[in-house]
Every structure is written in structure tokens, then in C-alpha cells.
Amino acid sequence: MMKERFEVRHIDLAAANTGAESGPALSIFWWKDLPLGTRASLQDELPYGIPQLRQLTAEYAAAQLEARSISLGAPLRATYEGWPKRALSLEAALKAEDLIESLNEFAITSSASAHDISVVICTRDRGPALADCLRSVAAQRSAPGEVIVVDNSSDGNAKDVCGQFPDVQYVHEPRAGLSRARNAGIRASRLNIVAFTDDDVEVHPGWTAEIARAFADRDVEALTGLVLPARLDTAAQRCFQFTMGGFGTTFVPLTFDRRFFEETRPSGAHVWKIGAGANMAFQRSVFERVGMFDERLGAGAAGCSEDSELWYRLLATGGACLYEPRAVVFHHHRSDWxxxxxxxxxxxxxxxxxxxxxxxxxxxxxxxxxxxxxxxxxxxxxxxxxxxxxxxxxxxxxxxxxxxxxxxxxxxxxxxxxxxxxxxxxxxxxxxxxxx
CATH class of the missing domain: 1.20.1280 (Monooxygenase)
Incomplete structure (x- = not known):
């Protein structure tokens, strides 16, 4: 599966759009703006037939109905395995008269205002990628209250890129380390929600609105979202996505709380399952309560995991984090071995x-x-x-x-x-x- 280039295709099941079938593909299925799931297929497995698409729609709808329906106990809470036990069978879902209506309800575009969100993007020597990221942030349906770029290069080479975007606040943090850069972004921010993404990411047009909706609807201190691959052109990109699992492939919301923490604590508390630093947000009160990012950790220091260590502190002290896949970003994986x-x-x-x-x-x-x-x-x-x-x-x-x-x-x-x-x-x- 990893020898051939895979096209990343986006298929809207609500529009019965199967896309062009020209070669191997990772198909990402949506219902309007609601992400539903992925499926990797070789060329001889394509195109998808109408019965196959209907079956996929039913399966995805059952998962969404179980995870998002208040009457069925939503939001689901993460278990030791990181996935809740299914309570709604596919057979039962297929009998539900409002299955498609439920999908339409869950896919309603968020009207929540992102005016109280500070978006922080940390960058280091990636000018063209940063420009693409900033263009995607500028295209948000609900504009964030402020956008802060923290330049972690020694010579401040991202300043010229930021100058192309008049609403972007530029911060130079010359001391190497992603945690230092993120903390500099927190200190420069002024709003109640601080959202982070990376310079090798492009965000979905509804990203900030979905973050705002999630914090308005759920009593949680932190949020993570879905990270999808932007391209799978090279063997290295496909290895990261298919063999190493990418940044996760869960398409239903999950709450990670003290129960999940206690269940997994004997084996190290599996906080890395909560999400990825490329798509996360926090109430400002989190940093007041448990502190900011550990500057001994992260790229430029120990390597990474500064995000999961902060989630560990949050859960260990009684907090909760929501994984909401409606908040979507697209990550450019490393292209070379x-x-x-x-x-x-x-x-x-x-x-x-x-x-x-x-x-x-x-x-x-x-x-x-x-x-x-x-x-x-x-x-x-x-x-x-x-x-x-x-x-x-x-x-x-x-x-x-x-x-x-x-x-x-x-x-x-x-x-x-x-x-x-x-x-x-x-x-x-x-x-x-x-x-x-």
C-alpha cells in the first residue's frame, strides 16, 4: 500500500460525490462539514458503488448518532482503550427514522463567534508553509479575535511573511524550544481561549467557529481536534499515516477526564491519545491553575510531548479535555525518510x-x-x-x-x-x- 502515491480525496456523502477515480486514494468522507471517517483503497477497489456508499453512510451515521445524541448519553467518555464500547448497533441505527436527519443536525455549520479566541502559531524557518497556514486562518468563517505568530528562529526571518498579513501580531522568541515559543504566545495573547496550530498545517474554514462552539457547549478546560493528512505523495508520508497511525483516526467526540486518567495511570496514563499539539485549545484559566508548557520538553529541547505533559497535569488535577473532530486541520507530514x-x-x-x-x-x-x-x-x-x-x-x-x-x-x-x-x-x- 505504501509503494504508490495516494491521492487524498474528500467525498461528501450528502452530495453523493465520489470524486475522480484515477488511482490509489485515501478517501475522507464528510457529511457536509461533518467529518465521518477515512478509507484507504487501491485502484482496483475503486470507484465506490452506490450500495457501498449507502452502507458507509449508515455505519458513519450510527457512530455519530451514538456519540452526539444527548438521549443516548453523549458526550461519550474515553475508556482505557481510548474508544467507548458501542451501545447502538448498526441494525438499530438503520431502523431509526431520523438517521439522515440526525446527520443533517450534527453537520449544521457553527454560528459561534470566535472573537474571544487567540490563535497562536509557532514557527521556525518555514516561510512558505507559514504563509499557507496564515492564509487558511485568514479564510475562517468566524475570524479569531487575534492571531499571534511566534518566530522561534534566531534571526527573526518570519517577520517579512507576517508583514503580508496586516492583522497578525508578530512575536520574536529567539531562545530555541517549542515550549518557550508557545509560552511566549500565551503571554502575548489577551483573550480567554488560546488555540494552537503549527506552521506546517492548514486549518479548515470552520476551525475557529468549531472551537468556539465546543467550549460554549461543553464544560471542559481544554480541546483537541481532528488532524488529517494534507498530502500522501511520498513513501515517508504514507508510512507516517498508515503504519504509524498519523495523528489519530477517531471521528467521534470523546471526553477525557479523571476516570480515563485513573484507568490508565498504572501504565503511564495514556494522555497522548487525547490529540495533537497541531490542533489544540485551552481556557486561559488552565495556565493559571496548572502552569504553562514545560520548557524542558518539546521540539528544540527534549524532543516533543510538551502538549501531552500539560494534558497530564490537567487531568491529574481534576480537569477534563474534549476531543471534538468537527475542529479540523490538515497537516503536511514529513516528505522524506x-x-x-x-x-x-x-x-x-x-x-x-x-x-x-x-x-x-x-x-x-x-x-x-x-x-x-x-x-x-x-x-x-x-x-x-x-x-x-x-x-x-x-x-x-x-x-x-x-x-x-x-x-x-x-x-x-x-x-x-x-x-x-x-x-x-x-x-x-x-x-x-x-x-x-
């Missing part, structure tokens, strides 16, 4: 560093269990499976993961690094009183 391997190595290194930080902050031994037991078992199982079943390139990616794990083990021994814990009160003081 060396870049992908560096990314995977950094992901694993940062993951281990975050586990160490979480253990130091809360004393939860599940974090150490994951480092010393669960990850080695995962490596062994993956090696055996890749050796006999493939896919091509999986062993090279596994090697990068193991290298990242080994690099991350250093943080267990770096006592000076471990003593530099989050200054909760100081971080909270940085943002108190900023909100309007």
Missing part, C-alpha cells in the same frame, strides 16, 4: 522525557513502568511483526524509535534537569490578569 526518522526519534525521546517529568511532578509509578517495561515489550512485538509481515521501512522506523528511547533514558540520570520542575505559581503569575 531522513526527516521522518528524525521526527520519530524525537517523538520517542520526548515521550520518555515527559514520562520522567510526570513521575517527578506526581510520583505516579506508571510512568516508570512504561519506560522500563511497556516500551521494550512494544519494541520486541513490533520487531517480530515487522520481520515477518512488513511493511517496507518499518524496521528502519523501529530503529529510530529505539534510538529515541535510549536517548530519552538519559533524563532519568540527569538530576539537574529533573530538579528544574515546573514553577506552577510563577507560571500562573505570568498569565493572571491578562485576560480581558
Amino acid at each position: 531522513p526527516g521522518l526518522k528524525r521526527q520519530i526519534r524525537a517523538y520517542m525521546k520526548g515521550h520518555v522525557a515527559a514520562l520522567v517529568a510526570q513521575y517527578d511532578n506526581f510520583g505516579h509509578r506508571g510512568n516508570i513502568v512504561r519506560i522500563g517495561k511497556q516500551l521494550p515489550v512494544y519494541f520486541l512485538k513490533t520487531f517480530v511483526k515487522a520481520l515477518f509481515e512488513g511493511p517496507p521501512g518499518r524496521l528502519a522506523i523501529l530503529a529510530a524509535e529505539i534510538q529515541g528511547w535510549l536517548a530519552g533514558l538519559q533524563f532519568l540520570l540527569r538530576l539537574g534537569w529533573r530538579k528544574r520542575r515546573i514553577a506552577m505559581r510563577a507560571a500562573a503569575a505570568d498569565v493572571k490578569g491578562i485576560a480581558k
